Amino acid sequence: MVELKDVSVTYSSGVDALNHVSLKINDGDFAFVVGSSGAGKSTMIKLLLKEIDATEGKVMVNGYNLSKLKRNKIPELRRTIGIVFQDFRLIPTMTVYDNIAFVLRVIDAPTKYIRKRVPYVISLVGLQAKTNSYPTELSGGEKQRVAIARALVNDPKLIIADEPTGNIDPELSYEIVDLLKGINECGTTVLMVTHEHDLVRHFGGRIINIVDGEVVYDEILGGTDED
Amino acid sequence: MKISGIKYLVGQGVDNVWKNRMMAFASFCVLLVSLLLVGISVLAYWNATSIIGGVESKNEVIVYLEDNTTDEEISQIGNDLRTVPNVAEVLFYSKEEAYASLKQSMADYQVLFESLGDDNPLVDAYRIRVEDIGQITNTIAVIRTFDHIYSIRAPYDFVNILVQLRKILMWVMGALVLAMVIVSMVIISNTTKASVYSRREEIQIMKYVGATDAFIRFPFFIEGMITGFFAGLLALGITWLVYTSVVNTLEEQSALLSIIGMGNIIRFSDIYLQVAGCYIFGGAMIGALGSSISIRKYINV
Numbered sequence: 001m002v003e004l005k006d007v008s009v010t011y012s013s014g015v016d017a018l019n020h021v022s023l024k025i026n027d028g029d030f031a032f033v034v035g036s037s038g039a040g041k042s043t044m045i046k047l048l049l050k051e052i053d054a055t056e057g058k059v060m061v062n063g064y065n066l067s068k069l070k071r072n073k074i075p076e077l078r079r080t081i082g083i084v085f086q087d088f089r090l091i092p093t094m095t096v097y098d099n100i101a102f103v104l105r106v107i108d109a110p111t112k113y114i115r116k117r118v119p120y121v122i123s124l125v126g127l128q129a130k131t132n133s134y135p136t137e138l139s140g141g142e143k144q145r146v147a148i149a150r151a152l153v154n155d156p157k158l159i160i161a162d163e164p165t166g167n168i169d170p171e172l173s174y175e176i177v178d179l180l181k182g183i184n185e186c187g188t189t190v191l192m193v194t195h196e197h198d199l200v201r202h203f204g205g206r207i208i209n210i211v212d213g214e215v216v217y218d219e220i221l222g223g224t225d226e227d
Numbered sequence: 228m229k230i231s232g233i234k235y236l237v238g239q240g241v242d243n244v245w246k247n248r249m250m251a252f253a254s255f256c257v258l259l260v261s262l263l264l265v266g267i268s269v270l271a272y273w274n275a276t277s278i279i280g281g282v283e284s285k286n287e288v289i290v291y292l293e294d295n296t297t298d299e300e301i302s303q304i305g306n307d308l309r310t311v312p313n314v315a316e317v318l319f320y321s322k323e324e325a326y327a328s329l330k331q332s333m334a335d336y337q338v339l340f341e342s343l344g345d346d347n348p349l350v351d352a353y354r355i356r357v358e359d360i361g362q363i364t365n366t367i368a369v370i371r372t373f374d375h376i377y378s379i380r381a382p383y384d385f386v387n388i389l390v391q392l393r394k395i396l397m398w399v400m401g402a403l404v405l406a407m408v409i410v411s412m413v414i415i416s417n418t419t420k421a422s423v424y425s426r427r428e429e430i431q432i433m434k435y436v437g438a439t440d441a442f443i444r445f446p447f448f449i450e451g452m453i454t455g456f457f458a459g460l461l462a463l464g465i466t467w468l469v470y471t472s473v474v475n476t477l478e479e480q481s482a483l484l485s486i487i488g489m490g491n492i493i494r495f496s497d498i499y500l501q502v503a504g505c506y507i508f509g510g511a512m513i514g515a516l517g518s519s520i521s522i523r524k525y526i527n528v
């Protein structure tokens with residue numbers, strides 16, 4: 001669950017990146033966030049991860065009130081969120097398996113659990129054959145699927161994807177969104193930032209449009225892809 | 228934290244050392260040189276003070292009494308001397324004893340003594356050993372106020388030299404230790420910086436998936452500690468070799484030894500535990516501290 005109430009963010013440089021934004025994304029929802037470059041989309045994501053704090057207003061994520069959250073509780077918050085980046089951010093020196101297992105290791109999960117969980121999420125994104133490959137041996141779409149598996153592996157309540165299709169071929173973009181949709185159908189809330197209007201039109205659903213730091217549009221659209 | 232977690236973190240620390248082996252080797256060398264410089268100068272300082280202490284203990288203040296002092300007065304002065312602060316030992320040295328030893332040391336000039344007959348030209352005296360030779364001036368000033376004191380002979384010049392020498396040694400030592408610790412920490416902190424830089428992607432992902440600050444920092448801490456530990460170990464070996472060979476060489480120089488006294492030279496076998504402890508613990512601590520300081524700066528978690 002994500003809730004912003006009258007939230008503003010002003011960077012120390014004086015830029016007003018978000019202006020009195022209010023929105024709510026319920027558990028189990030899927031929402032696209034669209035907007036031109038510099039609109040404030042990444043700023044919103046940083047806010048949800050408590051990388052930055054709101055200058056004004058209230059931010060709630062998965063039951064945490066972020067303005068009241070102590071620094072040493074940030075890891076706890078982030079363990080309830082999975083994140084996917086445009087540029088994948090896989091660790092080049094680690095295999096697919098280790099890139100995913102790494103997440104569980106750094107949150108001190110039991111070894112037994114890691115051994116069971118990692119192959120499972122790899123199978124969810126259909127990359128069993130690439131388990132021991134290194135990121136440089138994968139295509140863009142495959143890399144992003146590894147990144148999605150990594151975001152999924154600690155069973156987060158919310159997945160945030162910042163332009164996950166930005167660096168991959170358009171035809172593969174649909175696969176990625178399909179994958180995120182599938183994950184959403186299993187109960188995980190998904191928030192996906194994108195530039196690609198075709199994609200949004202195709203899938204439909206909740207669309208939040210941000211312009212110059214303000215929400216100018218927040219509606220549910222029927223997609224052209226009826227599934 | 229679970230055992231598997233600790234194993235993972237220590238493993239990461241070891242990996243860090245290997246991945247940054249060039250930088251780790253650089254900090255290893257700097258630490259080694261620093262530890263050696265500090266260690267060897269501390270050992271030299273210990274020996275110097277031990278030798279100075281040995282020489283000091285041989286020095287005494289002699290208080291000569293007036294010739295007409297009665298026996299009661301003499302013993303009263305003895306008691307008074309014992310109450311003076313900084314006085315460690317008071318020995319009576321009668322003029323008869325002094326005369327006998329004088330005669331003996333000047334046996335070739337027997338003639339001189341014969342002309343004196345039974346007349347003893349010397350006076351009674353007290354020989355005093357002080358605790359802290361640096362305080363000798365004050366002690367003598369107190370003794371001077373006593374009655375029946377004819378004169379006082381004290382090794383002022385010698386004392387001053389020793390005290391000065393010790394002071395200089397201490398300052399040089401202190402400055403050296405401080406400089407070496409700072410230089411080592413700066414170098415180690417740069418190694419950590421390189422290590423953090425080469426793993427910045429991992430660190431960023433760790434932060435995003437909710438690794439705790441401690442978890443992120445720990446491998447770097449281990450990395451510094453490992454480097455420091457091995458530097459300490461090698462420093463110990465080198466010091467042992469150098470020190471024992473210096474002592475062995477000194478043992479052959481009997482002329483020099485008669486001045487400083489072999490007993491005042493510290494044997495490595497008497498101090499190797501302290502030396503090993505200081506080197507290894509010191510190396511590991513400087514290593515760990517140096518990296519911890521910079522982790523805060525570069526990780527920014």
Ligand SMILES: Nc1ncnc2c1ncn2[C@@H]1O[C@H](COP(=O)(O)OP(=O)(O)OP(=O)(O)O)[C@@H](O)[C@H]1O
Pocket residue numbers: 011012013015016017035036037038039040041042043044
């Ligand atoms: N760390 C920062 N310090 C100062 N200003 C910033 C910072 N990060 C972003 N901004 C500014 O805030 C505004 C919103 O930036 P943001 O990154 O949220 O945009 P975006 O919607 O994600 O754009 P894009 O689609 O290009 O990724 C921009 O004007 C940007 O220049």
Ligand SMILES: [Mg+2]
Pocket residue numbers: 041042043
């Ligand atoms: Mg952005």
